[in-house]
Amino acid sequence: QLDRGCALHTAARAGLSSVPSQDVPAGKPRAVFHTSESDPAKHTEQHEGRLYNIPLEEVKAVFPHGLPRRFQQQIQTFNEARVMVRKPALELLAYLKGSNFSHPAVRYVIYGERGTGKTMTLCHVVHYCSRQGWLVLHIPDAHLWVKNCKELLHSAYKKDRLDQPLQASVWLKNFKSSNERFLQEIKTQKKYMWGKHESTEEGRPLGEVVEQGLARARSASDAVGVVLRELKQQSHRGSFRLLVAVDGVNALWGRTTLSKEDKSPVSPEELTLVHNLRKMVRNDWSGGAIVTTLSQTGSLFKPSSAYTPQELLGKEGFDALDPFVPIPVPNYSPREFESCYGYYLERRWLQHEKALTEDGKAELQFLSGSNPRQLDRLAGPL
């Protein structure tokens, strides 16, 4: 998660500045790196390498979860959220703008080496979609669901499956805070039974399902499943657009570190959350898009040098996700590096005297290898 975070972090730094509508700075070098376009819809190649600002209230509304840890710390330090506009994100946005929503949902897989900005690209796209009024289903890190789970309950719904009440309730809470208005509008289409006595009737707003899941931890995972299914069916009909944004999608097809009471290992299908998510990621519905990221950092039992889809997804995952549109995310180009460095300078993040010189910049570029995460870590103590 951290490298995603760092990538996001640095990308965010490249964010906007509040220069009023003028992209070309009037003699001030600082403004070169910033753009005033805070709507991702209007980002074009002209804005490449520049940072745009997201107002803090929007950040809280759109990203209750999902921003990398380091980026969140940076937002707190600098009191603003800046995301860099980079080529992969622009590519994705172009695809999304031009996609036909009556066709089945297209799957995009963002991949790249560690710390290059995959999660930040995802967040950029999520921001765009939320601005456009889509319903965003953002799973911050699928790896969280397959490891370090304290409680595993046997599912009441299906015999073999295992529930994860903690993770499910956390996710439901965040989901609720980001998509309030949708939850009131969308109605359920079936009657759902939660145990013997409680049930949700047909036609009730989806918010009730979420409330139910939050109130009763036991049925949280089932609530998640219900939500996912409803959303899938209804976006098929076309009343709203649905974006499924999954970070660390390779967790869905890997191995888990969890084990049952008799110490036998748990495979991902046996987890309710994972099972439902897999159904979401299949492209048998239309009216939206699926954007996923591969992540090596949180992945289990995979070598650290693996970053291609084939290696990280494994055969099963690759077949399940095939066909998809791969979007590679490289390290910073020299221009992007300049703008990131300029942003740090401007916010006085680099305090060391040598770091302010040209030589210092060359040194930073060499030592970090233009990798956003490395640059962020290097610039920290300076």
Add this chain to the structure above:
Amino acid sequence: LRLICTTAAVQRKNAGASGPEKYTEAFIKKQIEEFNLGKRHLANMMGEDPETFTQEDIDRAIAYLFPSGLFDERARPVMKHPTEIFPEQRKIQWGEDGRPFHFLFYTGKQSYYSLMHETYEKLLNVQKHQDQLIAQDLPLQKEKRNLAGSRWLTKIELEEMLLEKVSDDDYSRFIQLLQKLVALPCADIEEKYIQKFSKEVPVQLQKVVIEPLQYDERGVAFSTGEGRRKTASATAIVYDNGTGKITVNGIDILHYFPVLQDREQLLFPFQFLGRIGKHDMVCTVSGGGRSSQAGAIRLASAKALRSFVTEKEVEFMRQAGLLTLDPRVKERKKPGQEGPRRKFTWKKR
């Protein structure tokens, strides 16, 4: 060995034989005969011609027959002429009737004082010659000796030459006398005598040869360098007109050296010369661990960069320690101790 009564002046600590045993002439002669015989045997063993078997051949043969992994050269097996092994010693300095041969024997430092007398005699000679030249109104020759490339004998060398102990005071007086002699304009007469007491000093820098740049097919200049550090050895090829990309064994440095410290080591030569983004580098490295591989590549790249850079900067690099091979290797564990230095825990009982 028969113990011989010699004067106390013969005992000196610079030569190898420091014990009370001294060697008789007969003993030395016998050793020489044995050595020659052994030399012929060795030549036969190695299949070479006994007549033309030189000292170098002997050394090679001994190194082959008795391979030794000891670090100190002096501890390895050696077969040399007895005069080189047994230190010179003074013959008996008095006759059968007890009268000493040398007239300065009773001063205690006979060779030293005789040397001083001789040198002073030469000095007087030069002064006389100078007076003669002035009397004849001939120009005095003024050819400066090259003092920069030569040095006087050290005290130990002087002791070896005189076969007796020389104190610091005496040594300095002798050197002062020599300098006084050399300072005179007509000292060229006694040049031969003076050369006995001076030695050539090889200048450090002249030994190092910097290779010229080579050019590959595309016309880009490049140069190679090799480096080693603690069982890791590396070769580096530095190309000109580059972007600062560095590849190690085909892998980018970000992946090969995930630790910042190693990358800083690689950065150091380029940063020192101020050429961070100007060169590309391709290296191969093997052996050692993470840190020693980084050090080896650093040395190799510094050596390769010498060809791109002026001599003054090469001197700066040398003084910064970029071009020096790091001699530290893992020290051997000794018996009776737990490690190279650590002793076993001492228990009182």
